Amino acid sequence: MEQQQQQHLFITLSFFLVFFLHCSTPTLAQAPALAPAPPGPTNVTKILEKAGQFTIFIRLMKATQVANQLLGQLNNSNNGITIFAPSDSAFSSLSAGTLNSLTDEQKVELVQFHIIPTFLSSSQFQTVSNPLRTQAGDSADGKFPLNVTTSGNSVNITSGLTNTSVSGTIYTDGQLAVYQIDQVLKPYQIFDPRPPAPAPAPAKSKKKAAAIAESPDDTTADNSKAVSLTAMQNVVFWGVSAIVIALSL
Template sequence: MAKQVLSLSLLLVFLFHCTTTSGQPAQAPTLPAVAPAAPANAPAPPGPPDVTKILQKVGGFTILIRLLKSTGVADQLRGQLNDSSIRFTLFAPNDNAFSNLKAGTLNSLNNEEKVRLIQFHILPTYYTLENFQTVSNPVRTQAGDNKPGDYPLNVTSVGSQVIISTGLVNASVSGTLYSNFQLAIYQVDKVLLPLDLFVAKPPSPAPAPAPTKPKPKKTTAAASPETSTTATPTVVNSGAVSLATHGILVSLGVAVLIATFSL
């Protein structure tokens, strides 16, 4: 009986202790004085689109990537895309498109012409595929003048197919590689060849000779009565008589004088 009372007392003491402890508020965890640093391998904040990295990720654009880097166009695009108000559209020929060019085509171009060739594939505007249905031709490229014979580029949309014409090449868009609000990259099945680089221009005509001024005609003043001379007969030893009248010398081989002198 005593053991039962002792056990009951211990149980009551235990329950009282538990009730008192659970009623106290939990202590808040102590915050560190300095916020923890970000992990060293945290990704950097996203920057402007990098055309060469996009093409490398897709694969099959080795020649275009090399040209973008060697001409400096890749760095130029990346620098300009830092401004979110600047937008571009790039037509990207893959390695197969470059391999279909005539042998020596790229080697025939100097460095400046290679820059123009790559710039000819870039439009200074962001176009969706739907925008090409209402585009005004010829479209302007980064290569500059779009006048006939220089760098004209015409883009037409027929159904779901987009056709690009340079005057030498008709290429078609075969897929979208990248598109956001600032940059669109479309794969094309041919390298876009501009007229200015691949069509020989006729030599400029030689300048016409300057017209010669006509020489003024010499006029002979009429002789005044005071200075006019009359015909004067001249008698020579041979018996010939010469008569000078208005600069014309008339010779008369006669042995007699002129009839006027005989009158």
Template sequence: MAKQAFFSLSLLLVFLFQCTTTSGQPAPAPKLPAVAPAGPATPGPPDVAKILQKIGGFTILIRLLKSTGVSDQLRGQLNDSNIRFTLFAANDNAFANLKAGTLNSLNNEEKVRLVQFHILPTYYTLQNFQTVSNPLRTQAGDNKPGDYPLNVTSMGNQVNISTGLVNATVSGTLYSNFQLAIYQVDKVLLPLDLFVQKVPSPAPALAPAPAIIKPKPKPKKTPIAASPKTSTTTATPTVVNSGADSLATHGILVPIGVAVFIAALSL
């Protein structure tokens, strides 16, 4: 009996100790509902300046893209998935090979044109260049001869570009997706319109002035010599052919019948 009583007392003490220990601890904080992890951020349109900056070696081109506003313009247009571009990117070595003062000779508008001349408003793969129709249209202008002509020829994997002033070669693909293709070129593409002095067109020939017809001088009037005065008394000729005539000469008026009769008597 004593053992059972001791065992029961031990259980009671353990129970009381457990209750005391549990009541002294702070209640656990309620569990918050689990938060779903955020999905991946939707990528925006390609940023040409950031792409070139990540590749490296295009400091001058990046500066031109930003200072002219072309970089922001491209990014804004690429928001529309139906708009696509191809960019020919010249690295810093290509710009260093330009004649000293080439860029400084351009005003702000001409720098915009220079950058736009490196951009085609169409997406081209390297294989597409084998079937293009030259000259290609650029962002700087249309494809009319003498404006901003850009001719691209392709043989195998080699793509050559001619501006009429510069012959360049595509040396590699820097970036390509369904909207934007960026190809590295070994020379800066210089358009004729900016770097060749235009010869002013000759002025249209003036029509010959009409010949001035001088009026013929009027002949001088020669004064007519006054005729000598004649007597106002005119001698009356004497007619002796017939008596009737004689009567008429002297102013004698006779009837016709009488005149005939007198003429018969005179015979």
């Protein structure tokens, strides 16, 4: 009996001890969930590197500093960008030495000719106004004209010297759209510059023209006066002669 009481007392004390330890143990504060890391800046060259087969276009973008310009435009403003990216096979189809023959300024213009300073989704190609203005500059005929037409799901692009079509969408996020093309877009300004229009011939002086126009009339008037004077002299001469002859008779 006494042994049972001791066991009961031991169990009771154990229960109170466990309860006391449970209540006195500090509750660890739950650490707040980590906020997701902010997305990195939109980098066109990294997008193209991930897609593959755009090595030459990437090299041109970096060499001309256009890549850095795009990085700033995309991450420091809300302006959209559309890029027509020629594949490596597109550059391979150019005549040998074409890129090496270009000046640094022409290389910049060539890269910028593939960039539209606004975001164009695939559906917007159906309603876009031609010619498109590129970052290369003036879209007037003979400089940097670029026109887009659609036929069903096909998007056709022409520069006047190059006719190609969009072969795929590489990237789009509502601000940046990158489309693959299989030919390099060649602008007139670089590959077929047109000579400037000849200057108009200078207009003739009005005074000289008037003098030339009046000269024949003046000569005619002088001749008429001379003829009239001669006729009068003849009349007087013959009249006097007739009087002299009459008196002599």
